[in-house]
Amino acid sequence: MFRCQLCGGVVPPRTRAIRVVVCRRPKPYPFRSQANVIYRPDRDGKMKPHTTDDPGGVGWEIVREVLACLTCTAEGVPRDKRREVRGDSDGRDGDD
Numbered sequence: 001m002f003r004c005q006l007c008g009g010v011v012p013p014r015t016r017a018i019r020v021v022v023c024r025r026p027k028p029y030p031f032r033s034q035a036n037v038i039y040r041p042d043r044d045g046k047m048k049p050h051t052t053d054d055p056g057g058v059g060w061e062i063v064r065e066v067l068a069c070l071t072c073t074a075e076g077v078p079r080d081k082r083r084e085v086r087g088d089s090d091g092r093d094g095d096d
C-alpha cells in the first residue's frame, strides 16, 4: 500500500509500485581508450587479451523518478510533470 506520487491516490494492499521517470538529462560519455578487454586465440591457439576502444557518445541520465500506480503508468506522465533539464540541475523546482 502506498500513495501514488502522480495522482495522489492510495492504492490497495499488495499492489506493486512502478517507478516512473519524470525528469531526465542528456549525458555525454567520453571516448575511452582500450576500455574493453576481450580474450581471443592468437596464431598458436593460446588465449590472449585484446583491448578495444569505447567510442563514447550521448545518452540519458535519470534525474528524478516517482512511485506511481498502474493506472497512472498506463496513461503516461502528464506534460506538466515531465521535465528535461540541462547541465547540473538536480531537477527540483524552485532553485533554478
Ligand SMILES: [Zn+2]
Binding pocket: 004, 005, 006, 007, 008, 009, 068, 069, 070, 071, 072, 073
Ligand atoms: Zn496514480
